[in-house]
Structures are given as structure tokens and as C-alpha cells.
Amino acid sequence: xxxxxxxxxxxxxxxxxxxxxxxxxxxxxxxxxxxxxxxxxxxxxxxxxxxxxxxxxxxxxxxxxxxxxxxxxxxxxxxxxxxxxxxxxxxxxxxxxxxxxxxxxxxxxxxxxxxxxxxxxxxxxxxxxxxxxxxxxxxxxxxxxxxxxxxxxxxxxxxxxxxxxxxxxxxxxxxxxxxxxxxxxxxxxxxxxxxxxxxxxxxxxxxxxxxxxxxxxxxxxxxxxxxxxxxxxxxxxxxxxxxxxxxxxxxxxxxxxxxxxxxxxxxxxxxxxxxxxxxxxxxxxxxxxxxxxxxxxxxxxxxxxxxxxxxxxxxxxxxxxxxxx
Amino acid sequence: xxxxxxxxxxxxxxxxxxxxxxxxxxxxxxxxxxxxxxxxxxxxxxxxxxxxxxxxxxxxxxxxxxxxxxxxxxxxxxxxxxxxxxxxxxxxxxxxxxxxxxxxxxxxxxxxxxxxxxxxxxxxxxxxxxxxxxxxxxxxxxxxxxxxxxxxxxxxxxxxxxxxxxxxxxxxxxxxxxxxxxxxxxxxxxxxxxxxxxxxxxxxxxxxxxxxxxxxxxxxxxxxxxxxxxxxxxxxxxxxxxxxxxxxxxxxxxxxxxxxxxxxxxxxxxxx
Numbered sequence: 001x002x003x004x005x006x007x008x009x010x011x012x013x014x015x016x017x018x019x020x021x022x023x024x025x026x027x028x029x030x031x032x033x034x035x036x037x038x039x040x041x042x043x044x045x046x047x048x049x050x051x052x053x054x055x056x057x058x059x060x061x062x063x064x065x066x067x068x069x070x071x072x073x074x075x076x077x078x079x080x081x082x083x084x085x086x087x088x089x090x091x092x093x094x095x096x097x098x099x100x101x102x103x104x105x106x107x108x109x110x111x112x113x114x115x116x117x118x119x120x121x122x123x124x125x126x127x128x129x130x131x132x133x134x135x136x137x138x139x140x141x142x143x144x145x146x147x148x149x150x151x152x153x154x155x156x157x158x159x160x161x162x163x164x165x166x167x168x169x170x171x172x173x174x175x176x177x178x179x180x181x182x183x184x185x186x187x188x189x190x191x192x193x194x195x196x197x198x199x200x201x202x203x204x205x206x207x208x209x210x211x212x213x214x215x216x217x218x219x220x221x222x223x224x225x226x227x228x229x230x231x232x233x234x235x236x237x238x239x240x241x242x243x244x245x246x247x248x249x250x251x252x253x254x255x256x257x258x259x260x261x262x263x264x265x266x267x268x269x270x271x272x273x274x275x276x277x278x279x280x281x282x283x284x285x286x287x288x289x290x291x292x293x294x295x296x297x298x299x300x301x302x303x304x305x306x307x308x309x310x311x312x313x314x315x316x317x318x319x320x321x322x323x324x325x
Numbered sequence: 326x327x328x329x330x331x332x333x334x335x336x337x338x339x340x341x342x343x344x345x346x347x348x349x350x351x352x353x354x355x356x357x358x359x360x361x362x363x364x365x366x367x368x369x370x371x372x373x374x375x376x377x378x379x380x381x382x383x384x385x386x387x388x389x390x391x392x393x394x395x396x397x398x399x400x401x402x403x404x405x406x407x408x409x410x411x412x413x414x415x416x417x418x419x420x421x422x423x424x425x426x427x428x429x430x431x432x433x434x435x436x437x438x439x440x441x442x443x444x445x446x447x448x449x450x451x452x453x454x455x456x457x458x459x460x461x462x463x464x465x466x467x468x469x470x471x472x473x474x475x476x477x478x479x480x481x482x483x484x485x486x487x488x489x490x491x492x493x494x495x496x497x498x499x500x501x502x503x504x505x506x507x508x509x510x511x512x513x514x515x516x517x518x519x520x521x522x523x524x525x526x527x528x529x530x531x532x533x534x535x536x537x538x539x540x541x542x543x544x545x546x547x548x549x550x551x552x553x554x555x556x557x558x559x560x561x562x563x564x565x566x567x568x569x570x571x572x573x574x575x576x577x578x579x580x581x582x583x584x585x586x587x588x589x590x591x592x593x594x595x596x597x
Contacts (some may be wrong), residue, residue, distance in 0.1 A: 036420055039412040039415055040428070043415070047432065047435065047471060047473075050442070050447065050469035053470075054443050058445070058449070114337075130347050131581070132342050133345060135345060138579075140532065140576065142548035143551055143576075148348070149346060149350075150562060152369075160366070191345075252442055277444070277537075288447060290445065296442050300437065
């Protein structure tokens with residue numbers, strides 16, 4: 001449905017003015033301005049008031065040591081930033097976010113591609129299958145967290161099932177073992193979000209013409225070669241969008257961790273957003289918390305800009321930069 | 326060859342269904358058991374079925390209040406985001422004026438700045454505005470953060486509607502805003518449904534902002550309620566499962582009803 005955007009006029013092309021009869025021209029221009037103000041002002045006020053201003057406010061608070069009450073008097077410059085960046089817990093939190101991001105790409109991406117290809121075949125009950133795969137994505141993070149918290153209890157559902165099928169040796173203290181907890185969380189994340197990737201890739205696969213595959217097969221390409229050299233390159237744009245969303249999501253990971261482990265045990269699963277909420281909100285270190293928020297924002301922003309610049313540019317050019325009537 | 330492929334396909338499909346559905350069944354069926362039964366055999370089936378947990382949750386005012394709060398906030402957030410977003414998308418797609426592309430870029434920047442990152446600063450800002458413990462304190466920021474995706478999806482859609490329709494309407498004496506209201510909006514219905522679903526689901530599931538804004542549990546939304554119920558009833562697993570199962574129903578129902586359109590909308594927004 002956005003394909004129309006790609007074929008539109010480039011932004012440099014002259015924009016035709018609506019024909020206006022001589023005498024009424026000034027009046028109609030005034031009228032157009034009024035209309036524009038009426039149409040744009042509410043959205044702009046909402047956006048600036050609740051998206052832009054909070055960022056500015058946070059940047060300001062981050063320069064103070066402030067418990068959240070009383071006037072801002074204790075100016076500390078960049079100390080909050082230095083403290084955060086040099087702290088062990090924050091550094092390990094950044095590391096945890098990175099591990100989740102890398103694991104997502106290494107594990108979830110191939111899995112999503114495989115599932116999407118599977119679901120793209122003519123299987124009976126394909127529609128049902130698609131709905132099932134997508135269902136966990138619709139559940140809230142809170143519900144997901146509670147479900148898995150209960151299933152992963154020591155001696156709980158997961159342990160019992162593993163023992164019943166003879167894999168008792170795999171039983172772990174899923175959420176209580178410091179070296180295990182992050183990977184357990186990753187499994188839950190995969191369960192919850194895999195459907196989103198599958199749906200995106202399915203959409204991408206539908207854009208791969210069947211003739212191309214048939215032609216490759218006629219030329220003697222094996223199914224694997226066809227996949228590797230015909231289908232995957234054509235899925236490129238979709239894969240790049242998925243990687244973008246997945247990394248941004250990994251960088252902000254919060255709800256599941258907060259409900260399932262609160263970042264524990266012993267900070268072994270703390271993420272940046274958990275660290276930020278814990279300090280800013282639970283311990284009333286609002287200046288410090290704001291500094292962490294700004295750092296998190298900058299990390300996301302820098303990643304997004306670089307990614308847009310180097311990976312997504314070709315893909316989004318049509319949608320974002322094309323001119324409009 | 327084809328048949329062998331299909332057999333592996335079906336095997337994989339069964340595995341996928343199992344992994345996805347078993348946790349959901351664990352919750353739904355667990356709600357029909359007693360905590361003692363669950364503790365004795367976590368993976369067992371209900372036998373006999375116990376209805377007390379579900380009855381107790383479904384008749385508690387707490388559950389319905391959470392549901393009502395969530396619905397109110399999601400409806401306000403969706404209405405604001407789609408209403409104001411479609412007006413802005415109309416201006417950005419059907420008018421020529423200086424600064425239009427800059428303005429559009431400003432809105433798209435919002436895509437890079439998700440609500441999760443902004444929650445703490447937003448909390449401080451809302452406190453200053455005196456909007457804590459107020460449903461609007463959650464709904465309005467959610468609407469603001471849904472604006473970028475709304476505009477990014479609606480603008481190309483509105484732009485793709487042929488200019489002849491607009492010319493004809495204007496020739497017939499309609500004002501430009503009349504064209505927007507009577508012709509463009511009805512024609513944009515598929516895209517409007519997509520952005521509404523996205524805004525609604527985002528609001529419905531959102532956890533962090535309501536967690537910060539609401540202290541008084543009578544204001545809690547459903548996700549907060551589920552988490553709270555779990556931590557308050559750690560000894561009563563069966564009841565937690567019943568509560569969780571019932572709280573899944575609205576989202577899953579909504580999903581089944583909107584699935585086609587949601588998937589179609591996502592498809593469209595990525596193909597660009």
C-alpha cells in the first residue's frame with residue numbers, strides 16, 4: 001500500500017499551485033494558512049509537549065543531584081554521567097542489552113526466516129498456523145512474564161516436562177542462577193516476539209515472485225541455492241527492518257525483566273532500562289536517573305542514525321523522502 | 326520430493342504450535358485446578374475441573390475495574406492519536422507549503438525515540454503538570470508517542486488517493502476541509518483501521534508508564550494488575566493462573582477480530 005510513495009515526484013519537482021482566481025487569491029492563501037494551522041497545530045502541540053519536552057527536561061535534570069523534591073540547587077555538571085558510565089552495574093547492564101541484541105540476530109533471525117518459509121508453503125491449515133505463531137506477540141509483556149515466571153518455578157511445569165521426556169539433566173534454576181538467567185529471559189523474549197519477525201518476513205516473501213524461483217529451479221539450482229541466492233537477497237529490505245526493530249527493542253528491554261527478575265539475582269539480568277527505573281524511581285535519584293535516560297536515548301539515537309545511514313537508506317528512500325502533491 | 330518436504334513441514338508446524346500453545350494451555354487449564362493439585366503435579370491436567378478460581382476472579386470488582394481502566398485509557402489514546410494524526414497527515418500529504426518535509430522529518434524522528442526510554446523524564450514532566458494518578462497522564466503521552474507511526478502510515482496512503490477526486494470535489498464547491506472529512510477519510514479506512522489497531526494494542530499492553538504514573542491501585546491498568554496480582558498471591562498459583570487467563574481474553578479476541586487487517590497493515594508499512 002505504500003508502493004505509491006515510491007513512484008511519486010522527487011521533492012525538488014515544482015509543486016503545482018491550486019488555481020485561484022485573481023481577486024480571491026489573497027483571501028484563499030490566508031484561508032489555506034488557517035487550515036494548515038488548524039490541521040497541524042494539535043498534533044504538533046501533542047508531539048512537542050509530550051515527546052520533545054521530556055527529553056529536554058531530562059537533559060536539564062541530569063546535570064543536578066536531585067532527589068525529586070524541592071528546588072534544583074545541587075549542580076554537579078557531568079558527574080552523573082561519569083558515575084553512570086564508570087559504574088560496574090551500569091556497564092554490565094549495557095553488556096546484557098548487547099548480549100540480548102546479538103543473540104536475537106544470531107538465533108531469532110534464522111529461526112524467523114525458517115518459520116516464514118515454512119508458513120509460506122502450501123500447507124493445510126496455514127492461516128491457523130500464522131495466527132498461532134503471532135498470538136504471543138499480542139499478549140502484553142506483563143501476561144507473558146507472569147506465565148513464564150510460573151512455568152519456570154523450580155520443580156514447576158518446565159522442569160516436570162523435561163524430566164518426563166528424559167531430559168531431566170537439563171533442569172536448571174532458570175531464573176535464580178546468575179549464569180543462566182539472561183539466557184532464560186532470552187528464551188522468553190524469543191517466544192514472545194518471534195511471531196512479529198515471522199509476519200514481517202512472510203510479507204517480504206510474498207514480494208518474491210514465484211517465477212524467479214521456478215526459473216532458478218529450471219536452471220538446475222538446488223532448493224538451498226535458490227533460497228540462498230534468490231530468496232534471501234530479495235528479503236534484504238525486510239531483514240534490515242527487522243534487525244533495526246530488534247536491536248532497538250533489545251536496547252530498551254524492560255517489562256519482562258522487571259516482572260520476572262527485577263534485574264536479579266545480583267544484577268545478573270539488569271538491563272539499562274531496569275537500572276534506570278531502579279535508580280530514578282525506586283531510589284529517588286532523579287538527577288542520576290535522568291542522566292541514564294539521556295545515555296540510553298543517545299545510544300538508541302546514534303544506533304538508529306548510523307543504521308539509517310548505512311543499512312536502511314536504500315530501503316526507506318522511497319517512503320520517507322518522496323515528494324507529496 | 327514434494328511429499329517429503331511437506332512431511333517435514335507438518336512436523337515443524339506441529340512443533341511450532343506446541344511451543345506456542347502449551348504455555349497458553351498451561352494457564353487456561355491451570356485455572357481449572359487447585360493450587361494443591363498444581364504443586365503436586367505442575368504439568369497435570371485438571372481432574373476434576375474446578376471452577377472456583379475463575380468464578381472468584383470474574384466476580385471480583387478488582388478485575389473489572391482494571392479492565393475498565395485499560396479500556397478507557399486505550400480508547401482515549403487511540404482517538405487522540407488517530408484523530409490528530411490523520412489531520413496532520415492530511416496537511417502533510419495534500420498541501421504544499423514551506424517546511425513541510427522538515428515537519429514530516431520531525432515526526433518521523435519520534436520513531437527513533439520509543440516511550441520506554443522516555444518514561445522516567447515523562448514521569449517527572451507529568452508530575453510537574455499535575456497529571457499523576459490521572460488516566461489522561463497515561464493516555465495523552467501514549468497518543469503522542471503513537472503519532473509518528475500513525476503519520477508515517479497515513480501520509481503515503483492519503484497521498485496515493487487520486488488528485489482527480491480532490492479536483493472534482495473542489496469544482497463541486499466543496500471546501501478543502503470538506504473533501505478531507507467527506508471523501509478522504511472514508512477512502513482511507515483501511516489505513517485508519519491499521520493505525521487504530523496499532524495504537525490501541527500499544528496502549529493496552531503498555532506497562533512502564535502506568536507503573537510510574539499510578540500509585541493508587543484503583544487506577545491500575547490490566548498489565549499492572551496482572552503483575553500485582555501475581556506478586557500478591559504467590560501462594561495461590563491456581564488463582565493467579567485464572568486471573569492471567571481471563572486477562573488474556575480481551576487481547577486475544579481483539580487479535581482474532583483484527584488479525585487480517587493488522588497483518589495487512591504491517592505488511593504495507595514495511596514494504597515501503
